[in-house]
Amino acid sequence: MSLVLHQFRYDQKAFWRNPASVFFTVAFPVILLLIFATVFGDQTVDVAGGVKTTTYYVPAIIVLSVISATMQSLAMSLVIAREDGRLKRGRGTPMPAWVFIAGRVGNSIVVALLMLVLIAALGRVAYSVPVPWSRLPEIVAVLVVGAAAFCCLGIALTAAIPSQDAAAPIVNALLLPLYFLSGVFIPDDQLPSGVIHFADAFPVRHFFEAFFEAYVPGGAGLEWGNLAAVAAWGVAGLLLAARYFRWTPRSG
């Protein structure tokens, strides 16, 4: 366990010193929230009995931040480390493989929790979006299950990414459409039901619904169905990762 903490400490250092990871994982969601709030600020969204747009976008952007800190960030950084030969080199030391993965996953989950705090605070201060303190345990539970599931999916996804250059395009090509179709970028009430049915086949929509209902005032609280769907996706990712994850560079 102390070895996991050791690994985690250095993963944290490397993460916060990497301008690309800090921008896309931390700054970009903040910018998105500011843009959405500015553009659609005073409208109402017809969900959960009608909420302000900003109230809608705070949990939506938290969901995006969590996926970005886990699936996106892990898939990209693991592919880079793999193609650099750093994963292979690590395998040549006595450190067990699971320690390395645990350090990276721990890093992602900590950043995801940090983004929860940051976006929730920003929503409260800038847009008076209430922080649902009474449902904090549910919120953290949904976030941690989602973060873990999207970590597994990110690790599994590395198997489909052949090179460092391909990492960002592949991850974005998967996630950006899902953000649009799942209600993260465009509020639910403006999406045709066919689109939502389609999005239901993927994990982003389930995670968004589970988190939204736990976070938004008047939401349903803990939604076991959606949470179970997210967890199932996570397990599928874990199985794929266990089968297809590779430590050696694809190129050469």
Add this chain to the structure above:
Amino acid sequence: MSDPDSVISVRGLRMSYGELEAVRGIDLEVRRGEVFAFLGPNGAGKTTTVEILEGYRRRSGGEVAVLGEDPQHAGRAWRERIGIVLQSCRLDPYLTVRESLALYAGYYRAPRPIEETIELVGLGGKADERTSRLSGGQQRRLDVGMALIGDPELLFLDEPTTGFDPSARRQAWEAIAGLRELGKTVFLTTHYMDEAQYLADRVTIVVGGEIVARGTPEDLGDRESRPAKISYREDGREVELETTDPVRALNELTGKALAEGRELEGLEVTRPSLEDVYLELTGQP
């Protein structure tokens, strides 16, 4: 293991990738404390062989013992005893020299002191520099330092200077030469003949997955017993003689020239260089 001084022992090693036989029956013996060079052109099967010895790759056939264990089944305790410098491995650009070493030190039960290791690989002034700001030669030194941090008995270096400029190579060589003084056993693969000559106690040349020559850099390929070449100019003509007995041939030649009062312009006696031998053995032009 019967011989306590044997660090690597390989018998009849074979490795095939489908139809392609990359390694075809290699025997090797590496002894404690020596720098052993595994020399050959690109595609000779060097990296395949070293990856089998490092435990990265499963073999198709043959017997392998590294530090008394089969690398294919060796565990953490065995990994504590070896260090690996990969052919191409970039460092984490966001960590400093000291942090990179500290990260790796944490993986071992009894690591070497970090500051001492920084000095050992000659990066004393660079300890707090990010690895992305190091030159190629300095990065390679750090690679060697990271492979040494667990205080291994055996070190694998896979083509440590490929693609380096002369000064970076020289820097990397100095770091590697220093390993001998620490009493480490070093298994070095390279396709540079001068690298093997500079660093190694013993050299084995591999071509097409087979060993074609082995010996010390001095006597490799029976260099000492090969014909010497005597060359000079006479009446504006280049004359070349090959002889296995250069002392007698030279004596006769110069005696005759002196008696006849002739000059032997540009008189030279040369042995085939290690490079000649290597190029001949590897069938390169």
